[in-house]
Amino acid sequence: MATIVKTPSGTWKAVIRKQGWPTTAKTFRTKRDAEDWSRRTEDDMVRGVYIQRGSAERMSFDDALDRYLREVTPTKKLATQRAEKLKSKPLRKFFGGYALAAIGVDLVASYRDKRLSTASQRKNKSTGKATPLRPATVRLELALLGHVFTTAIKEWRIGLVQNPVHNIRKPSAGEGRDRRLHGDEETRVLAAVDAYSNPMLSWIVRIALETGMRSSEITGLRLRQVDINRRIVRLADTKNDSARTVPMTLAAQALFEQALANPLRPKDCDLVFFGEPGRDERRRPYNFNKAWNDIKHSIGIADLRFHDLRHEAVSRLVEAGLSDQEVAAISGHKSMQMLKRYTHLRAEDLVGRLDELSTVRR
Structure with a gap:
């Protein structure tokens, strides 16, 4: 008793x-x-x-989030660390004053609905009005919230009956981006980057189109990772943490040869694409974002993202007749479902393939 x-x-x-x-x-x-x-x-x-709920009733979400950012976030990639710090801000603003035990399904659903109706900082170029937050953005915020609760339950032994994020409807992820290069866009892009004062920008853009590598994979390359004679690039630090070896086309080989022979590379720098020294005198990968954004605006294709070049490259590999397994080995996609989101074949190209099949059958 x-x-x-x-x-x-x-x-x-x-x-x-x-x-x-x-x-x-x-x-x-x-x-x-x-x-x-x-x-x-x-x-x-x-x-x-x-379930002993005392700890969950005493720990505020503010404290839990601080502990997560201090103990869990630093174990992740730098890009993920930066992203989680940004995503934590709206979560802290909404849930910060609540105890973990007080955050239920209804409160998380309320956060989801409020965020989906929130205007983003981006403005529609045609109307000048702020656009709503993308559902994918809210999904990622909820994913972080859910992992904070999962960590609290499994690792910190906080007494919670359930993870409230698991029992709400998540915003749709959408169809995924399918931007390809059209008309003379490739010619205009390449002409613009070739004319830029720093040749590294041109090499990076062209390598992306030839290999399908991500921008972080290209700019983070070290000299030892590029094997010109065997025509391969060894990637150890990738988005999905799976090392892979990317083959070079002849054009990519020529581009890498030019990049490796860059006469401006300091003797003590092993980065293929290097930036200026920071305040700590260390050189980090070449940051070309501003130059890329300025160029695409200047040639009238502001909606083109650098990642679209990867989309274009992977789609071309499929159109060239490589199997899904061969394309995945080059691009690094783990699932065929994700690969399909990057391989939007042009209908006019498929018409030609159908004609070839018809000719063979006759």
């Missing part, structure tokens, strides 16, 4: 001491509340389903 005593402040404290369970105590405003809680708690202990 629980022990229920009145405290000097006039509240009622219930203390449960049961063999096989840690001593549990909680303070209530009325004696009846203390008795009701004691009966429910002892019943849960008998049935073996009791």
Whole structure:
């Protein structure tokens, strides 16, 4: 049986001491509340389903998020660390003052709906009005929120009945981006980057189109990773943490030869594409984002993203007749479903393939 005593402040404290369970105590405003809680708690202990919620009631979401960013986030890639710090801001603003135990399914669903109706900082170029947040953005925020709860339950042993994020409807991920190069866009892009003062920009853009490598994979390359004679690039640090070896086309080989022979590379720098020294005198990968954005705006194709070049390259590999397995080995996609989102074949190209099949059958 629980022990229920009145405290000097006039509240009622219930203390449960049961063999096989840690001593549990909680303070209530009325004696009846203390008795009701004691009966429910002892019943849960008998049935073996009791969860000690004291830690969840004491820990605020602010504290949990701080601990997550301090202990878990630093174990991830630098890009992920930066992204999680940004995603944590709206989560902290909404949930910060709540105890973990107080955050339920209804509150998480309310956050989802509020964020989906929130205007982003981006403005529609034609109307000049702010656009709503993309569903994918809200999905990623919810994923971070869910992992904070998962970590609290599994690793920090915080007494929570469930992860509230698991039981809500997630915003649709959408169809995925399918931007390809059209008309004379490739000619205009290449002419513009070739004319740029720093030749590294041209090499990076052209290598992306030839290999399908991500921008971070290209700019992070070290000299030892590029084997010109064997025409391969060894990637160890990739988005999905799976090392892979990317073959070079003859054009890519020529581009890498030019990049490796760059006369401006300092003797003590092993980066293929290097930037200026920072305040700490260290050289980091060449940051070409501003130059890329300025160029694509200047030639009238502002909607083209650098990642679209990867999309274009992978699609061309499929159009060239390589199998899904061969393309995945080059691009690094783990699932065929993800690969399909990058391989949007042109209908006019498929018409030609159908004509070839018809000719063979005749």
